[in-house]
Every structure is written in structure tokens, then in C-alpha cells.
Amino acid sequence: MIVENLKEGFKEGNLEGRCVLLSSLFLSSSIYISGFNVLISLCSIAISAAFSKGKVLRFIFGFLPVIVLLFVSSLISGFNVLIAFIGILCSGALITSSKYSEIVGALIYFRFPEKFVSYVGISLALLPTVINDLENVKFLYGRSVKEYYSILKAFVAAVIIRSLSLGETLYSKGFTEKIYYEVRKPNAIDLALLSLSSLLFLSTVLQPLLFQSI
Amino acid sequence: MIEVNVDKYVYPNGEVGLKNLRLELYGNEIVIGSTGSGKSTLLKLLNGLIPNFYGGELKGFVKIFGEKPNPRDVAYVKQIPEESITCLRVKEELTFPLIQRGMKRSAALKEAEKVAEELRIGHLLERYTFELSTGELQLVEIASAILSNSKLIVLDEPFAHLSERNAKRIIEILKDERVVVAEHRIEFSDYFERTIDLGFVKREFPELKGEIGKVIHDGSLKIREGEIVAVIGENGAGKTMLLKKLAKEMRGLDVGIVLQNPAYHLTGRRVREEVGKYLSEFELEGIAERHPQSLSVGQMRKVAIAKTFKHEVLLLDEPTAGLDVNFREKLLYLLRKHKKTAVIATHDLKLAKCCDRVVEL
Numbered sequence: 001m002i003v004e005n006l007k008e009g010f011k012e013g014n015l016e017g018r019c020v021l022l023s024s025l026f027l028s029s030s031i032y033i034s035g036f037n038v039l040i041s042l043c044s045i046a047i048s049a050a051f052s053k054g055k056v057l058r059f060i061f062g063f064l065p066v067i068v069l070l071f072v073s074s075l076i077s078g079f080n081v082l083i084a085f086i087g088i089l090c091s092g093a094l095i096t097s098s099k100y101s102e103i104v105g106a107l108i109y110f111r112f113p114e115k116f117v118s119y120v121g122i123s124l125a126l127l128p129t130v131i132n133d134l135e136n137v138k139f140l141y142g143r144s145v146k147e148y149y150s151i152l153k154a155f156v157a158a159v160i161i162r163s164l165s166l167g168e169t170l171y172s173k174g175f176t177e178k179i180y181y182e183v184r185k186p187n188a189i190d191l192a193l194l195s196l197s198s199l200l201f202l203s204t205v206l207q208p209l210l211f212q213s214i
Numbered sequence: 215m216i217e218v219n220v221d222k223y224v225y226p227n228g229e230v231g232l233k234n235l236r237l238e239l240y241g242n243e244i245v246i247g248s249t250g251s252g253k254s255t256l257l258k259l260l261n262g263l264i265p266n267f268y269g270g271e272l273k274g275f276v277k278i279f280g281e282k283p284n285p286r287d288v289a290y291v292k293q294i295p296e297e298s299i300t301c302l303r304v305k306e307e308l309t310f311p312l313i314q315r316g317m318k319r320s321a322a323l324k325e326a327e328k329v330a331e332e333l334r335i336g337h338l339l340e341r342y343t344f345e346l347s348t349g350e351l352q353l354v355e356i357a358s359a360i361l362s363n364s365k366l367i368v369l370d371e372p373f374a375h376l377s378e379r380n381a382k383r384i385i386e387i388l389k390d391e392r393v394v395v396a397e398h399r400i401e402f403s404d405y406f407e408r409t410i411d412l413g414f415v416k417r418e419f420p421e422l423k424g425e426i427g428k429v430i431h432d433g434s435l436k437i438r439e440g441e442i443v444a445v446i447g448e449n450g451a452g453k454t455m456l457l458k459k460l461a462k463e464m465r466g467l468d469v470g471i472v473l474q475n476p477a478y479h480l481t482g483r484r485v486r487e488e489v490g491k492y493l494s495e496f497e498l499e500g501i502a503e504r505h506p507q508s509l510s511v512g513q514m515r516k517v518a519i520a521k522t523f524k525h526e527v528l529l530l531d532e533p534t535a536g537l538d539v540n541f542r543e544k545l546l547y548l549l550r551k552h553k554k555t556a557v558i559a560t561h562d563l564k565l566a567k568c569c570d571r572v573v574e575l
Contacts, residue, residue: 011342012302100302101302101303101306122300122301124302125299125300125301125302125306125343126299126300128302128342128344129296129299129343129344131344132344133478136473136475136478137478139458139461140471140473140478140479150481153481154478154479154480154481157477157480157481157507158475158477158478160507161297161477161507162297165292165294165297166297166300167267168263168267168292168297169292169297169298169299169300170300171262171263171266171267171285172261172263172267172285172290172292173285173289173290173298173300173310173311173314173358173362174284174285174286174311174314174315174362175300175314176314176315176316178313178314178316179313180301180306180309180310180313180319180322181319182319
């Protein structure tokens with residue numbers, strides 16, 4: 001279930017790159033600035049889930065072991081931390097609701113150096129491939145807890161080999177730190193996402209100021 | 215002209231990669247040789263990966279049309295196409311070398327569409343690279359190398375994962391390019407102007423007849439005890455999927471599967487530890503103390519197959535890719551000697567012909 005959800009979760013969506021990137025930043029910042037406020041966290045989750053058509057929730061299932069761990073720790077630290085973490089995860093996962101080439105395009109649009117962006121883009125592109133490796137390894141070694149060590153060992157070995165071969169591939173293809181990217185005009189739905197995220201962010205930032213003035 | 219004048223190349227781990235190699239290449243050569251004879255090392259020398267990326271000690275020189283080897287002049291297609299992925303979608307993967315050379319996105323896309331149509335992979339342009347079969351990915355990587363407009367294209371086992379029809383189509387298209395191809399499927403050597411032999415000795419193995427028993431599985435495929443079934447078909451026909459499905463269906467039996475990427479199978483610290491009693495039969499004594507993940511792809515595949523030999527039923531996905539034709543004969547000999555039941559997904563029609571039954575998808 002975890003692998004399938006991660007695999008589906010990493011597939012691209014149709015939202016516009018710049019709007020998604022800014023919204024993701026606004027939503028996660030709102031949670032931080034509000035001091036893990038439950039209402040703000042829930043609003044972030046709702047906005048991310050609604051605009052990604054539920055896709056971001058797949059990540060919650062994909063990161064189930066981490067969520068369980070956080071649930072246990074939240075028994076001491078409070079459930080707001082758990083909800084805030086899920087909120088941050090959903091806000092971050094919102095970037096998978098756009099094409100990765102548009103996310104790369106958004107970073108370049110916001111004047112990030114192409115040298116940096118090219119590495120971000122390649123890392124993003126390789127995530128589903130790594131999930132594929134995990135799926136194959138899991139298929140080979142089964143699902144029992146006894147096989148967990150073998151799965152972990154084979155997966156880590158596969159990832160190390162993949163990273164080494166990536167270096168070799170980039171050299172052999174004459175990589176000059178340039179990357180394919182796309183930028184397009186946002187649609188109404190993209191602007192609606194950006195507006196709602198901005199509103200949530202502004203209300204979070206302005207809330208303490210309003211209380212002070214009152 | 216391409217000039218190779220190497221006294222010796224030693225990898226950083228002390229392994230000798232090449233020795234006393236003097237060649238003049240003109241750009242339409244096929245390089246043959248036994249597994250571990252240095253074919254991949256030669257291609258990496260031409261691309262500049264050796265010694266610039268790998269390090270090690272090189273005594274001698276290589277000149278590509280009078281210049282030092284440089285990845286911008288020499289495109290390199292790797293043996294395992296999954297290891298060449300740099301982008302999420304096929305169209306981005308194809309344009310990667312052009313973007314690196316500073317070409318504009320729209321122009322690069324136009325070029326990519328043209329070459330993709332020529333290679334009949336136009337329908338793959340919008341697909342994710344991680345969803346393609348190994349053969350389809352191999353076609354994408356070859357198309358990407360052609361697109362790079364390099365002075366020379368070097369290809370490491372390009373036909374290992376391709377159907378005969380696709381392989382011949384690629385050879386036809388590569389006729390317009392300067393290429394050096396390292397390949398174990400020596401049946402393709404007639405299509406190239408020159409053959410460079412880095413040391414290939416054909417060996418003979420005794421022919422054993424299989425004893426086919428009762429039906430042990432009747433699901434996606436009917437399988438009899440002791441039977442060796444070959445599954446063939448075009449790239450993307452679903453051969454790997456069938457093997458995976460069979461592995462799931464046959465969970466009650468003693469089944470072992472070897473996928474196309476052998477690295478997944480190797481978790482031990484030493485080859486000896488992985489292979490156990492089959493070490494000498496698979497001729498792995500020379501590398502018995504090596505770490506399995508430090509081996510060449512072909513050797514890794516051999517170790518993965520030997521490791522799986524402890525099972526009664528073997529499901530093998532392209533078992534001869536990256537291995538010389540002697541291994542093809544040897545594998546069949548060992549399967550019959552140990553009375554194994556096997557389903558082999560392959561593009562190697564010579565291997566398929568020697569099996570008890572051929573299933574075409």
C-alpha cells in the first residue's frame with residue numbers, strides 16, 4: 001500500500017508551476033507562523049487536498065510509518081503537532097500537483113540560479129525511479145517482517161548504485177547544468193489556489209497584529 | 215579516425231581493464247569478446263569516462279578525430295538503460311543532450327519528435343521514463359544519443375534488450391552515424407563493416423535432453439516439470455509482467471525469479487556467500503571473494519542466476535543480456551543437468567530456439 005501510494009503520489013498533476021510553488025510555500029509557512037495551530041493546519045490540508053483532487057492525501061498513506069511514529073509522540077506533545085506535520089506534508093506534496101518541468105520553470109522564473117535548479121529537477125525526476133526500485137525489491141523479498149533486513153539491504157544497495165550511475169550518466173551525457181523547463185500562463189483554478197493560500201498566509205501573519213491593536 | 219593506443223589501464227580497485235590494445239577505428243565497428251574482456255572499458259575510454267570520471271591509471275592514449283576523448287564529441291549508451299535516466303518524461307530525456315548543448319526547448323522538441331518518429335517511439339514521447347519497459351527505454355536512450363549530434367556514438371550492448379525487428383531497425387538508422395558497438399549477440403556482426411575481437415573463444419557444452427514431467431502449474435502459463443519455456447515478444451509486450459505474475463501465482467512452489475536489474479538480488483558481502491555450491495559450475499571462483507555489487511553487469515547477472523539455482527522453478531528475465539554466447543549454451547546445459555523447470559523471457563532467438571517450448575506474446 002505504501003509503495004503504490006507513493007508511486008501514484010509522485011505522478012504529475014495539471015496545476016500551474018509558479019502558483020503551486022508559491023501556494024505550497026504560503027500554506028506550510030502559515031502552519032509554522034501560527035505555532036502549529038490546529039485550525040490553520042486543517043485549512044492547509046483542506047486547500048491542498050481539494051486543489052490536488054485528493055492526490056496529496058496519498059502521501060499521508062505513503063508516509064504511514066512516520067505518521068504512526070508521530071502519533072505516538074503526539075500522545076505526549078499534543079495532537080496539534082501531528083496535525084501540523086500532516087499539514088506541512090500535504091502543503092509540500094502540493095508541488096506534485098504540477099508538472100515537474102513547470103516547478104523547475106517556476107524556480108528559474110523566481111531567479112534561482114539554473115545550476116542549482118538543474119540538480120533540483122534531476123532529483124525530482126529520479127524520485128519515482130527510486131520508488132520503482134523499492135517496489136521491485138519488495139516484490140523479490142516478500143512482505144514478512146523477517147525479510148525486512150533483506151529489503152532494506154537490497155534497497156540501499158540499489159539506491160547507492162543508482163546515485164553512482166547517475167554521476168556517470170551526467171558526465172557521459174556532457175551535463176552542463178542546464179535543464180528542460182516549461183512556463184505557462186496560470187488558469188482560473190491556479191489563481192484560485194494562489195488566492196486562498198495567500199489569504200490563509202495573510203490572516204496568519206496579521207492575526208497577532210490585529211489582536212495587539214485591539 | 216579514432217586511434218586507441220593503450221599499454222595498460224588499471225581501475226582504481228587494482229583490476230586491469232585493458233592491456234596492449236592498439237586499434238584504428240573508423241566509425242562502423244562491432245566489438246565482440248568474452249564477458250570481462252574489456253569491451254565496456256574500451257567504450258568508456260572513447261567517451262572519456264575513463265580516466266576522467268573513473269580515475270585509475272592509464273598508460274597510453276586515445277584520440278577521437280585527433281582530439282582527446284570528450285563526452286560532448288562522443289555519446290555513450292549504457293548497458294542498463296534504467297541507469298541512464300535523467301528526466302521524468304521521455305520527451306525531456308530525448309532533449310537532454312540538446313539542452314546541454316544550449317539548444318532552445320522548442321527546437322530541441324522538434325528534433326526529438328523527428329527522431330522519435332524515425333525510431334517508431336513517437337507514441338512514447340509523453341510517457342514517464344520509469345513506466346517504460348527496459349527495451350523501450352533502450353530505444354529512448356539510443357534516440358537520445360542520435361539526437362546529440364555527436365561525432366561518434368558508442369553503444370554498450372544496445373541490442374541485448376531489443377527484439378530482432380527493433381535491433382535491425384536501429385542498425386539501419388545507425389548506418390548514417392559513426393558508431394562503435396560492443397555486443398554479445400554476434401549474429402549482428404554481419405551488419406557492420408569491421409569486427410574487433412577482444413578475445414572470444416567459442417566453447418562447446420554437451421547437449422542434454424530434458425525430461426518433461428507432469429503439469430506443475432496451470433495459470434497464466436501451463437508449465438510442466440523439467441520444462442524450459444521461452445517467452446518472446448516485441449519490446450513492451452509484457453514479458454516481465456508475465457514473469458512477475460507467474461511468480462505470484464506460483465507462491466506455493468519453490469520458485470526463484472531473476473529480474474533484469476541483477477543488483478536487486480545481491481545482498482551478500484562476497485560472491486561465495488551469495489552463490490554457495492554453484493560457484494564452480496558457474497565459473498565464479500575467480501571473483502569468489504569480491505563484493506557482488508562491485509562486479510560488471512554481466513558478472514552480477516551470472517551471480518544472481520547462480521544464487522537462484524537453489525530453487526526448483528526458475529523465472530529468468532533476459533538471463534543472457536550482458537553475457538557472451540558461451541553462457542547461453544552453459545545456462546541451458548546447467549538447467550537440464552540439474553533438472554530445473556524454467557520460464558525464460560528473452561529477445562535472444564537462438565536461446566529461445568533451444569528451449570522446449572516457445573511462447574510468443
